[in-house]
Amino acid sequence: MLRFRKSDRCRICRDERALRTCSRRKKDIGWRCCNELRIDRRCPSECDYALKEDENSPMPAFRADSVTEFVHAIKLFLDLWISIPQSTLAGKTPAAVAAEDEKRFLEWLAGYQYPLHFPMNYLLNKLGLQKYPEPETDDPEDIARDYLNAVIAMDWQALRQYSINQDTDEDLAQRYTEIIQNIPLLKRTNHHNIIHAGIADDGVTAMVYMEINRRYDWTLIFGKQDEGWRLRHQINGTPKLFYELNKRHGQIAQYLSEGKDAQAWEALQESLSLYPDSADLYYYLGIYWQIVKQLDKAKIAFFDSIALDNDFYAPIFSLGSINLAQEELDEAEYWFAKLYDKNAEDPLVLNNLGAAYAGQGRIDEAKELWQKALKIDPNLEPAKRNLERHK
Known part of the structure; x- marks a missing residue:
């Protein structure tokens, strides 16, 4: 289980923050040191972060508390894995098969599904194979x-x-x-x-x-x-x-x-x-x-x-309203026009933008906005008063 300590550092590296207790070392450690330990598959099965075998994949399953931790763990594991004989490769290592028959190895590799963020190009690079184009990440x-x-x-x-x-x-x-x-x-x-x-x-x-x-x-x-x-x-x-x-x-x-x-x-x-x-x-x-x-x-x-x-609607409306009250009409128009762009059916925006126009002498434009506001909300008293004032 993830735990947070304000003062303790990892008892192995003394650098990163200690986040979990290692059941092998009986010490509080950080996730990087945890990764360096668990890739040998010797962690006790009761540990939440021990690697779990997956019969449908050549790779074990990794628990991680971030994508960063997951990728770090997988890369460390792959560094070892390429030199470990695989039963599905007739007892040969991935590195040996990739060197002997690249096509066969890639076909074998493609026969499995891999988790999101799996560093496939890291693996291919380790084996001296051509890397795939990588899409831009959005993480x-x-x-x-x-x-x-x-x-x-x-x-x-x-x-x-x-x-x-x-x-x-x-x-x-x-x-x-x-x-x-x-x-x-x-x-x-x-x-x-x-x-x-x-x-x-x-x-x-x-x-x-x-x-x-x-x-x-x-x-x-x-x-x-x-x-x-x-x-x-x-x-x-x-x-x-x-x-x-x-x-x-x-x-x-x-x-x-x-x-x-x-x-x-x-x-x-x-x-x-x-x-x-x-x-x-x-x-x-x-x-x-x-x-x-x-x-x-x-x-x-x-x-x-x-x-x-x-x-953010609320501060834009509030700032425009102060500008309007202080007869800073260009500023008021700017803010209410900004709201109008995305809130063209908002009667309060229509009314206040109309008031800014009226203050600049643009009465016809103002009336058009007030009339539109009243079609949306016939009970909007400020718009009624503005139209009455500018008959």
Whole structure:
């Protein structure tokens, strides 16, 4: 069973984090050292991580807590396996058969099914055979590694490409970079290692749990989009905190609705230290600044929220509404037009975009939007008043 220790290192290498107890060595070890031990098939069968024979495959089954661990284990095993005589190869080793009769060996190899992420080209390369073209991988663990490697290289501008944010607005892109660049732990990152990873039952959420600088827990949350996996946000801690986020949102929202400003502020600051690039928390921060009547700070917080999630309706609407109230009409038009692109049947968006047009003297365009809003929601009083005002 996977276990987490804050201070213990692997009792063999003294480098990676100890995650499981080895029944052979009677020591707490990391997954790399576990792999190096278990490939000889001598681990007791009661060990959860012992190799399990599969009569339908020339390879045993491996339990692993991440794709990274699985591939590492398979490669170590293949290094040994190619020199082990196989009964299905007339007692010859895979290396010998591949050297004698490449076609026969490849036909034999093709007679089996292999798990996803099996490093077939690694095996072919070890045997001196021609490798197959490999499709581009789309795996959260690969993205997490690339992301944190860019962090270590301080290539901050490269980070946004891995995120859910693809808007072409240069100001949003720059602000995303600034927020990430100012996360304290990321500024000090010089090493990372995957502890475990997995995809949720919904198939559209994935978590990659890392150790940073051989000490700190860090979790990356990914969302599945049409173009593949994208980073949604990060957690300064273990995956357990992911399941606490909605509860924290609810508590902050309750404080704000009850006018408990001090409690809301304290909860926001604590939560932002744990979820430093959460668009939701920056949105709630904007609401807080609105309640305490510091609208300039509210606008900054809403903009930050949008920078972290370019399609987040609530902060876009809120920022546009403040712009509208302050007669910053070009800005208001920009944000409500952005919402209109994806919410063309939303009567509130239609009404506010119309108000921005009217403030610019574009009355006919405004009326058209208000009339459309009332067709969708005949009881929308703001649209009624706007039409009455501009008869």
